[in-house]
Amino acid sequence: MAARRRKMDRIVVLACIILLAGIIHPSSCRSSKPSVKSSCGYQSCHATKPGFINVHLVPHTHDDVGWLKTVDQYYYGSRTGIQKAGVQYILDSVIEELQANRERRFIYVEMAFFWQWWEEQNDSTQDIVRDLVNQGRLEFINGGWCMNDEATTHYADIVDQMALGLNLLNDTFGECGCPRIAWQIDPFGHSKEQAFIFSQMGYDGLFFGRLDHEDKKQRMASKTMEMIWASSSLGKTGWLFTGVNYNLYQPPPGFCFDILCSDVPLIDNKKSKEYNIDQRVTDFLKYCQQQSEAYATDHILLTMGGDFTYQDANVWYKNMDKLIKYANERQANGSRFNLLYSTPSCYVKSLNDVKKSWPLKTDDFFPYGSDAHSYWTGYFTSRPAFKYMVRQGSNLLQACKQMDSALSWNRATNKGDVNVMKRAMGIAQHHDAVSGTEKQAVVQDYQSRLHEGVVECQKTQTSFYQSQLPIRGQALPDVKYCQLNVSQCDVSENSSRFVVNIYNSLASNVDKYVRIPVANGESYQVLDPDGNVVDSQVIPIAAGVHAIPGRISTATDELVFLAAQLPPIGSKSYYVEKIAKNHRRVSFKSKLQRFIPGQDHIISTDKMKVRVDGTTGLLSSVTVNGKEFFVQQEFLWYPGYNGDNESADRRSSGAYIFRPNGTDAFPMRRTMAAAIITAVYTGPLVQEIHQFYDSWVSQVIRIYRGQEHVELDWVIGPIPVSDKIGKEVISRVTTTILQSDGTFYTDSNGRQTLRRELDDRESYTYTPTEPVSGNYYPINSHLYIRDPLGEQQATILVDRSQGGSSLVGGLIELMVHRRLLHDDSFGVEEPLDETAFQRGLVVRGSHYLILSDGPTSARRYRPLAQQLYKQPHLSFVPTALHFNEWKSLYRTQHQLISRALPENVNLLTLEKRTDGSYLIRLEHIYDVEEDKVLSAPVTVSLHNLFPGFVIMSAEEAMLGGNQFRKESQRLMWNSMDRQYSSKRPTKFPDVELQPMEIRTFIFHLVRDNRLDK
C-alpha cells in the first residue's frame, strides 16, 4: 500500500508541476485576464508634433505614505486640520474623470495606497480601472509600495518594497500594469544603488525633482537636465535614462488647478468680467518657452500635480482641457507649442525617438543642498531609534520570508502572516518614514505597524520551530522572544534552564558571539547542539544600558558564548542552565581590572590589543594581528543652528537639515581624564572598557576572542536641551591616515562604494557654504578612509543609517543622535525633539571599527557588514527538561540549504510567491577590483540546493520578480549594443554572478522522489 501511495503521489506531483509551470506565467508582466483591446504602454501615447515644442502635461499626485499624518489618516482623509489630504478621494475622483474624456491621462505611484483603495472597490469599478490601465489612460509609475527614501534605506529593503508593489500590479493588471518609469520626485537626494536597482528591474527611465541647487543651475545652463546614469560597474545593463524635473514636481506657478491651490481657473466665457483665457495661455506658453530653454530636445515635461492633489480631479482636468484647447488653437497663428496629455513613459519614449546622444552620469546626487545653507544631511541620522528598528525589521523580514518558504514547501502551517511585515517594511521605506522626517505621532504609527509585523514574523518563527524541531511530533513548548537590544530577556533572567534557538539567515557559516541577559551573580553552563559544554563568560551590563528608559529587567550581567559555525539558512539550539557558582571551568566571570592612575588601559585577545589613554580615557591605539594603528575615538556635539528660516542664511538645523552653528564640534568630556573610564573587564571570550562621559553618553569598547574588529557599543541620550541648544552628537575617529586628506568612501544603500572628496563634487562646480553639513553623506553600511598607498584603512560599519564624513585627513565621523528645538521649515512643523518617556530619546548602537591594510579591507568589512545586518535571530524556550531529554525530543540543529554558498555570494532573498512558486536573489557582494580574489565573477550552483527538493521550471526574472528577464524589453539609448538588454545564456542551475550583480530566479520546488526510493 505504501508503495502504491507513493506512486500516486508522484503522479499528483507531476500533474502539479505541469499546473504550476502554467501558473508561473502571470509573473511575466502579462495579464491574467488577457484583453485583446489593451493598447497600453508606448503605443497608447498621444502623437506629438514634429517641429513644435511638445509640452507633455503629466497629471499626477504625490501621496506621501505617511508624513504629517499616518498612512491611514492620509488614506481616509482624517485630521484635515493637519493636512487636507484623503487618498481614497483622489483615486475615486481620478477614475471618474479619466472616464469623462479619453484624451486624459493619469499616473499613480504609491501602491500602499492604491492597494488599500483597490481592495475596497466593487467588481464594476475594478473592471473600469482595468480598462483604463489597458488603454494606457491610467498608468502606474514607480509602482513600489512607496516612493522610498534613497539615503537612509538598505538596498534589500528597496528591492523588497519595490517588488511588493510590482508583483501586486502584475498579478492584477498583467503587462499593462507594469511600470516602465521610475518616479522619485520627492526624495532628498538620489543614490546610485537606487538607479542600479531600477535598471535591474527593467525600468526605462527615472525622474526626480530634487538635486543640489548648483548642480541644477549648471545642468539647466548646459541643457543636461537629462542624462544616462551609469549606475554600476556592470556596464550598459546598468544604464538608466534619468531626467530632472524643471519645477520639482509642481505645476507652473499659477497653474495649479487643485482644490488645494488658489490659482485662477481658466475662464473662456467672453461675456464674463473674469474672462482670462488669452492672458492665461500667454503666461503658460511663456513658462513653456522658459522651460524648454533648459532642455535638450523639443519635448518638455510639465508635472501637473503636487502633494495629495486630485482629490477633486475635475478641477484639474476641466482647466487643463481648456488650456490644451486654447493653447493649441494658437498654432493656427504661428505658435510653436503643442500641448498634450502625457505620462513620463510617453515623454521618455519621445526622447528615445529623438536618437540623440546623452551625457553620462557615474556618481550620485548626494548631498542635496536646496540652497547655500540648506543641506539635507540631517535626516541621514534623524530618529536613530526608528532607523534601527527598521534595520532590525529588515533582518527579521529576510529570515521570516525564508521560514515562510520552508513552512510552505514542507506543507506546514504558518500561523504568522508575512505580508504584515512586508507591508509594514514597505511603508517604512517611504521618504518621510525611515528618513526620520515625519511628525512624532506618525513615527509611532510606523513603529506600531512594524511591531505588528514583528509579532507576525515571530509567529512564523514559532511555527517554523514547531515544524522543524520536533523529532517525534512532540510539540515544542512556547517559544519566547526578547528585547536583546536593551539587554532584557524574561526567560533568561528568570529560568534555571532554557534553550536558545539561534537562526542564521545568511547562506554562509557564521560565528556569532551571543549575549544573553542574566540575573545578578549567577553562573551558567552552556551546551552546544551536541551537548558539549562551550565556554561562556558572564560580564556586567554597562551602566548606560541600565539607565535606558523603558528597560524592565533585573539582569545585571550578560552571559556570553560563541555560537560557532551557525549553519547557512539554518539554526542551532544551545542549552543553558544555571550551575553552582565558581564553576569557572566552563563559565567564566569577567575580571575587573584595577586602575593605576595615569597608566593606559589595555585589553587584548588572541588577535587584537586595544589601548585606552590613561589620561584622556579615550581609545588611543588598536593592534590587529600585531600591527598597531594609532587611533582615537570620542564623542562630540555640534550645536544646531537656531534660525527663523526667513532666509537661506537663517535656516535652522532640523529633521531634514543639518546646520551646525559654526564649524566646530564640542567635545563631550566635561569631566577630566581617566574619570570617563568606569570599568575594564577582561575574560577569555570578551574584553570590555566601559566609558562614562556623562549621564547621557557612555560607551563600551569591546573585543572578542578570534575577531578582528573593535565594537563600540554606545548609549546616547537623553540629549540635554535645558540650555535651549539643540545638539547633534557625533562619534569621531581620528587616525594617523593623514594622507586620506579629504578623500573618503561611503556606501550606497549598503552596497556599492562611492569615493567622496571634501568640498568637491564629481559632476559639478561646488561652492562650499556649509563646510560641515555640505560634506556629509549617508552611511548605511560602511565609511572608510585609506592612505593612497593602501597601507592603512580605517573602516567603520554602522548598524543603521547615519550621516558621516571626513572633514580632515585621517578623521572620520558619524552622527549618531540629534535632538533639535527648532523646525527647519520644510513642512514637518515640529522640532526633532523626541521626548520618549518624557525625558528624551536614549539610543543604543554599535559601530564596528576595522583597521586593516587596503587590499584586505574588503574581505574584512564586506562579510562583517552582512553579519552586522543579518544578526542571527534568537528565541528562547524555558524548559524543565534536562539536555538529553530535550535532545531526544527536538532537533538542535538543521539547515534549509544543503551547503553554504561561496563566500562572495549572498542569498539576498528567498521567498514564497503568491502563485506557489519561490523566488531567490543571489548577489555578488564585492565590487570590481575590491578584492584580488573575491571580486572575481563567481558561479553558484543551485543544484540540490534545497535538500529533499528539486528545482523545477526555473526562470530568470528581472530584479523585481515581476517579469522574466527574457521578456524584458528596455529602450535602447545612444549607440548602445543591441544585446544590452542581455538575455544571458543561463545554464541553470549554474548561476554566474559579476561583481555587485544581483540575479533573480523564480522556480517551483518539488519533493525529490529519489529520497523515497
Next chain:
Amino acid sequence: MAARRRKMDRIVVLACIILLAGIIHPSSCRSSKPSVKSSCGYQSCHATKPGFINVHLVPHTHDDVGWLKTVDQYYYGSRTGIQKAGVQYILDSVIEELQANRERRFIYVEMAFFWQWWEEQNDSTQDIVRDLVNQGRLEFINGGWCMNDEATTHYADIVDQMALGLNLLNDTFGECGCPRIAWQIDPFGHSKEQAFIFSQMGYDGLFFGRLDHEDKKQRMASKTMEMIWASSSLGKTGWLFTGVNYNLYQPPPGFCFDILCSDVPLIDNKKSKEYNIDQRVTDFLKYCQQQSEAYATDHILLTMGGDFTYQDANVWYKNMDKLIKYANERQANGSRFNLLYSTPSCYVKSLNDVKKSWPLKTDDFFPYGSDAHSYWTGYFTSRPAFKYMVRQGSNLLQACKQMDSALSWNRATNKGDVNVMKRAMGIAQHHDAVSGTEKQAVVQDYQSRLHEGVVECQKTQTSFYQSQLPIRGQALPDVKYCQLNVSQCDVSENSSRFVVNIYNSLASNVDKYVRIPVANGESYQVLDPDGNVVDSQVIPIAAGVHAIPGRISTATDELVFLAAQLPPIGSKSYYVEKIAKNHRRVSFKSKLQRFIPGQDHIISTDKMKVRVDGTTGLLSSVTVNGKEFFVQQEFLWYPGYNGDNESADRRSSGAYIFRPNGTDAFPMRRTMAAAIITAVYTGPLVQEIHQFYDSWVSQVIRIYRGQEHVELDWVIGPIPVSDKIGKEVISRVTTTILQSDGTFYTDSNGRQTLRRELDDRESYTYTPTEPVSGNYYPINSHLYIRDPLGEQQATILVDRSQGGSSLVGGLIELMVHRRLLHDDSFGVEEPLDETAFQRGLVVRGSHYLILSDGPTSARRYRPLAQQLYKQPHLSFVPTALHFNEWKSLYRTQHQLISRALPENVNLLTLEKRTDGSYLIRLEHIYDVEEDKVLSAPVTVSLHNLFPGFVIMSAEEAMLGGNQFRKESQRLMWNSMDRQYSSKRPTKFPDVELQPMEIRTFIFHLVRDNRLDK
C-alpha cells in the same frame, strides 16, 4: 393686392394662433420632452419606516450669488484666497456622483448659477441631467434666480427673480423641474410677503434657517419648529407649510464631509487604527435623538451641506453612504432610527402624510436676533446708494418689459436685450446683494451688471420710441438718458430745444412734476403734446446736490413743470425751448424769501402749508387741507458700537448688525438755530426750504402745487469718521400722535402692512436687550403711526429699502445712511466703509411725509407709494426742429393699453415670454379693510385692453407663470377644504381681485382684424 395680402396675413395669423396655443403648454410645468420613465416629485421619494425616527438626509449646497466674491468668481472658482468656492465644480461633481448610486439625492437652488453651468454642458451631459431630474434624484428647490433677501427687496423684484428661474426650469425640464419647496435657508429674517408669494406660486412648503434666538428656543421647547404660515388675508390659499431647520443649514457638528471641512471621515476598515464607524454612528444618532426632541413628528430633516459645499461631492456621498448603511444596520439591534437620502419635498410629503394639526403663524420673522446683542437690522439700510440703484432698476425693468412686449407685438426690432436686466436684477435680489452685506468689490460688480442692464433697457426704450413715435417713418434722432438722481443732464443743460419723453409704466393716469437740470439763469418754455404752453418754474439746485462727488454738471437750477395726466402704460412728449429771460408768464423764476431772525419760515400751496421753526430751523408743522399737524423732523446719528466680536456683548455694529453704542442718537445740528436754513424758495409750482446742517447733511423740504405730501429731499455724506466713530444716520419725525405709544406699522416688501409693538413680539416672549436695534424693522414702502381713534396718522414713504422704527410714542425714524469702521464678524470681513471717490459715499434720497387722518390714509399712501416706486422714465432728444415740425413728424402721446385700470388695481407685470405669449399680473393694491371703498374686491376687464389686439388662449397661471392654476396641485394641510387650491371660475376677460391678491394670466395677442375691415 393689398386686400389679398391681408387675407393671407389672416391665414398665417390663424395658423400661428393654433401653433401658439400649442406652444403655450410648456408653461404648465410639463416636460417639453415628455419622458415615460419620469418618476419625479413625491413619488420618487425613498420609503420611510413607520415606527422609526426617519432621518431625512438632505444633501445640498448653499451657493451665494455673490458675497465675498462676485458671481463669476464664485462660478469659476477664482479668488480662492478670499473663499474656496467654484460652483462649476459643484455641479460637475454632483452630477457625477448622483450617477454612481441611485439612492443618492441632491437639491439645487440658485438658477443664476445653474443656468451658467447648463449652457456650458454638451448634449450628453444635458441628457444625463434631464434623466436625473426626471427620476427625482436631482431636484430643484426654490428655483429662483437667487435666494433673495426678504428684508430689503421689493415684492415686484421677488416675483420677477423667482419667475425668471422658474420659467427657465419649466422650459428646460418641464414638470419634473418644477420646484415644490421654497428654501430660504440663509436670509436674515423672513417676510410675510415672501411667504405669500411662495404660496401663490404653488409651493408646498418653505424652510429657513435663521430666526430670532428666543423664538427658536421657544419653538424647540414647544415642538413648534414647523407650522402653517397664514401669509395673507386671502385665507387658506395663502397658507404655506413652514419649517425651521434645526442647525441653520449646516450638517450636524462633526459630520461635514466636505473638502472644505475638517471632520473625520467614516472609517469602517476594522484593521485600521483609524477605525471609527461605531463611535461615529453612535455620535450621529445621539444628535438625531437630540434633534428629534425639538420636532413634532417621527421625521427629522438634516441639512447635509453648507456654503459652496460639494465641490468634491464624492467625499460627502461616500461617507453618507457608509453612515446610512451602518446606522440602519443597527435597527437589527433595536435602533429606532432610519436614515435615508431625502429632499425637502420628500420630507414635507412625509409630514403631510402624518395628517396632524399644525400651529398657525400670522406675523413675520423680523427682526432676526442671532443672540441678545446681534440684531440683524443694520442691513435694512446698508449701502443705501446701491439699494436705490436696485429700486430704480426695478422700475426700469418693469417699463422695459412693457416696451419689449409692445415691440414684440408690433413686430418691431428691439435692439436691447431685456434678459440682461432681468438677470442683473435677479442677481441683485440675492440676500448678500441688495442687502448691502457683500464686499465692496462685489457690490461694484452688481452695479456694473445693473448698469449693463440699464444700457440694454435704454436701447429697448430707444427702439420703443423709434417704433412708436414716427408718424411717417422719419427716424427719431438719438434718444438720450440723464442722471437725474444727481440733477445732471447733458441734453437739457446744453440744448436750446429738446423734447422730453415721459413714460408712465403705471396702468393709471399720473400727474408728475418733472424736474430737469438747466443752465444758470436761463428761461424756458415748455409745450405739452398738443403745443400748449404749460406752467414751469426754475428753481436753484440745493448746495448739497452740487457737492455730490462724481456729479459732472453745469446745471445750477432745475426746470419744474407738471406732466399732467400721463397716459396709462404710455408716454407723453414735452417740448422745451429756451426763451428770452423774464418771460415770466409761462416760466416762473423762484423767489428767494427774506429771513427775519426768530421768525418761522412758511411755504404753502393750494393744499398745504409747511412751517419751519425760526429758532431751530426744523420743520415744526404741516397743514394739509386746513388741518395742522405739529411735526418736527431732524437728522441724528447713532454711534456704531465698536467691539471685538469675541462675545455677544462685544459685537460691533456692521454691515449686518445695527448696534448703537448706547441708546441715544446725537442731533446733527452743531450750528445754532436758524443757521441751518440757507434758503427758502417760493413759486407757483413748487416751494422749497433748503436746510444745511453741515457739509455732509442737507435737505430740501418741498411741496408742490396740488399735492398733499411733503417731500424731504436729503443729501447725506460723506459721513465723517475722522473721530474713529462709525455713524448711523437717521431722519426722525416727531409728531404729537403720542397715543401711538410704541405701536407702529411697517410694510412687508412694499406690500402688506404689519403691526409692530415696541419691545414686543407677537408670537414669542421677547427680552429687550438692544432697545434700539431690537425694535428696527425693514421698510420698503411705508412706515406709519396713528392714534387709536384714527384721527391722525403720520406716514413716511421711502424711495428705497431702509430700517425704521418708532421707539417712543409719536415718533418715527428711518435710518438713511451708515458708515462703520468695524466688521461685525459675520463673514464679510470688511467694515461697511464705502469710500466712493476716496471720500466716502454721498447719498441723495427722498422721504414722502403724509399727514392725514386714519381712514383716508391708505388712499393717500397706496397710490403715492406706487408712483414713488414707478417714477416715470424720462428721455431726451435734442432737436433743431420747431414744435410744429416735430409734431408733424412724431407722435407726442400714445399708450399701450386702451384705458386706465381701476384705481385700486396695479398692472404689476406685462412681459413677453419665450414662447411668444405674454404674461400679465394684476394686483389689488389695498389690503382688507384698509379703505372703506378701495379695499373692496374689484373686477378688471381685460376686454379690448390692448388696442388693436385680441387676447387669445388666455389661461390663469400661478404667480410664477410657470404653471397653470388649474394644474397646480398643492398639498393640503390640516382640515383644509379640498377646494383650497382654488380653481376659481374665471370668466375671462373679467378678472376679480380680492384685497392684496395678485393674479397672473398668460395669453397670446393677435392683431384685431376688425381694424382691417
